[in-house]
Amino acid sequence: MNTADQAAQILLKAFNDRQPIESLPDEIKPSNVEEGYAIQQAGHRLSGVQLGPWKVGATSAMGQKFLGIDAPFVGRPHLNRVLTDGADISLSEWFAGPVGVEVEIGFIPLSDLTEIPDDPLELSSLVDVVGCFELVNSRFTDLVRPGAPSLIADNAVSSVIVRGSSLGLKVNQIRALDQLVVALDIDGTEQVAATGASALGHPLNVLQFVARKAIEWGTPIAAGELVITGTCTGLVPPAAGMSIVGRFGDSHIAATFRP
Secondary structure (H helix, E strand, O other): OOHHHHHHHHHHHHHHHOOOEOOOOOOOOOOOHHHHHHHHHHHHHHHOOOEOOEEEEOOOHHHHHHHOOOOOEEEOOEHHHEEEOOEEEEHHHHOOOOEEEEEEEEEEEOOOOOOOOOOHHHHHHHEEEEEEEEEEEOOEOOOOOOOHHHHHHOHHHOOEEEEEEEOOOOHHHHHOHHHOEEEEEEOOEEEEEEEHHHOOOOHHHHHHHHHHHHHHOOOOOOOOOOEEEEEOOOOEOOOOOOEEEEEEOOEEEEEEEEO
16 A cells, blocks of 8 residues: 555544544655645545535635645545535534634536636636635644645545525626625624635636646536635634624525534
8 A cells, every 4th residue: 555545544534533633654744735635635536435526725825824835725525515505513523623614705617617718807707606614624633733735635624615505696796706795703793804805816816726726637627516715704613502604795604503
């Protein structure tokens, strides 16, 4: 068994048992981004679970600097971990290590993304837009200390996505997503508000990045597959009994948490 498969099996066990680990053993720990992706893809192959959306992490300059990388990174949450608007989420049943809630803009391609324009704004006519929560969850005991290659190996710390319905945006509104106000409310009180520009300057920049990465891997993003584009609201730890609302202009999605 190669080292990528060995590392992937350790992470899959932590995922399935919901028992986080401090780090991968030094002899199989990834030392760079490419080795991290090799472990991630081994995990996809060994999991036996259908892959779902595309997720992107580190979509801010600050986040990349903190992790010591110069680009975002990509993961593929499992399809059976995509929940719908209004979900009631068990903290004990779904997660292993530290959990954080992010409000994110999601795209649904209207056709397969096999040719990617140089101007990301041209993607605006090729997608529908939905509001999402991402529940970020690491198989490590610390969400950032293992370093970017290990976090990429850990399926880009993906776990659960709550997907809303279409925001009903027209092409010109999608082109202006960098100006859309995105907010997170907890128990009826606004905690943070920002704009779509929080995601790499414009969510379409993120879509362009991940679409090109998918083509590079030989698995272009297919029509109907969800792509979530990174947090607009930062990372907020959930607690049992908490009710959250993600707002996208005049639209919103909601979820609650239980033990």
